[in-house]
Amino acid sequence: MTADLHTLEGKSFWDERFPMYITREREAFTLPLHIHDFIEIQYVAEGKGFHYIGDERVVAEKGDLYIIPIGTHHVYRPSSPLSKNELIVYNCLFDKNVPQQLGLSYPLPAEIYSLLNGESASYRRYKDTSSEGRQLLEGMHQEYFSKQAGYEAALYAQLTKLLVYLYRLETNQAFSMPAYSGISIILSYIDKHYNQTITLANAAQLISTSPSYVQKIFKQVTGQSFIEYIQNVRVKKSLELLQHPFYSIKEIANLVGYRDLKFFYTLFKKKTGHSPAQYRSRLTTPNIENQ
Structure with a gap:
């Protein structure tokens, strides 16, 4: 067979x-x-x-x-x-x-x-x-x-x-840290509500703890600060949306939670090395160097 x-x-x-x-x-x-x-x-x-x-x-x-x-x-x-x-x-x-x-x-x-x-x-x-x-x-x-x-x-x-x-x-070693289950709830919430305003206080309420504790444990578990993690999720979502030409870049910024277009441009370039327009262009332009 x-x-x-x-x-x-x-x-x-x-x-x-x-x-x-x-x-x-x-x-x-x-x-x-x-x-x-x-x-x-x-x-x-x-x-x-x-x-x-x-x-x-x-x-x-x-x-x-x-x-x-x-x-x-x-x-x-x-x-x-x-x-x-x-x-x-x-x-x-x-x-x-x-x-x-x-x-x-x-x-x-x-x-x-x-x-x-x-x-x-x-x-x-x-x-x-x-x-x-x-x-x-x-x-x-x-x-x-x-x-x-x-x-x-x-x-x-x-x-x-x-x-x-x-x-x-x-x-079964990955979940030996007690904080993991709580952080998992927060990660799931961010993944579903990334386009909304999410604060440390919001996250702390999800698992009935303090914002300072969430900040500390979040860094230990994910290797990223709370704000950095949300930014990375939003940029990753915008990468997916850029594959759809019917969305303007301003619309994409709004869809991932950014009303300040200038800030979105700056953050996107910092995370990816390209502007949103350059990234979209790479989707449709052959990479001659790799051919």
Whole structure:
């Protein structure tokens, strides 16, 4: 059966110089059941549908994280062809030798390799209840798309962090900090209300604590200040909206919560290295240097 399956090859996505590929896909009914000769980490970002993987049909929903080793056949299907039921998945593809290369620079736990090569199971599935997986995959996608100077090094570092996060999920270490459950509630609230005014006081009320405590624990858990995190979420949302030409940049600024257009421009360029107009132009203009 495996020999008859459609096979995706890494060389179709990258060159040997940098054997990694990051994409954000709107799943459809066109891609057949397939296997691949690379390791894949996937994050279900939006929607709900089904993941046909191995001999199972698994409900796929927002917050699912998967490790797909080489040789595991799978495919996603949205719950229906209607656009309102779209299923959006982030994909991180990399060559099987990349983890060993990372291990030469970082003391990766040995168990990570067995998770990736499918020794103990044909795939791994986790729930990203803290939204850390989403942040990592979104950040990697943005880094890969912008291709600023040194992006390869940045992506290898981010992949290392992602692998450690998956290892912690596997060993249940990621949620040993009591504050994690409370911060998870706040992260979920920000993700749904990013276009509104959100203060530390608002966040503290969600988990019945003080603003100063939220500020302190927020930094420990996410590695970002409260304001910085909200700014990053808004910029990431604006990157998605810029893919739709019918929105003006002023409208996008409003949709992500900024009424001051000048401030939005300044923040966007600081975070991405480009103005919103330049970023939108890159979406439609071929990158001649990479051809």
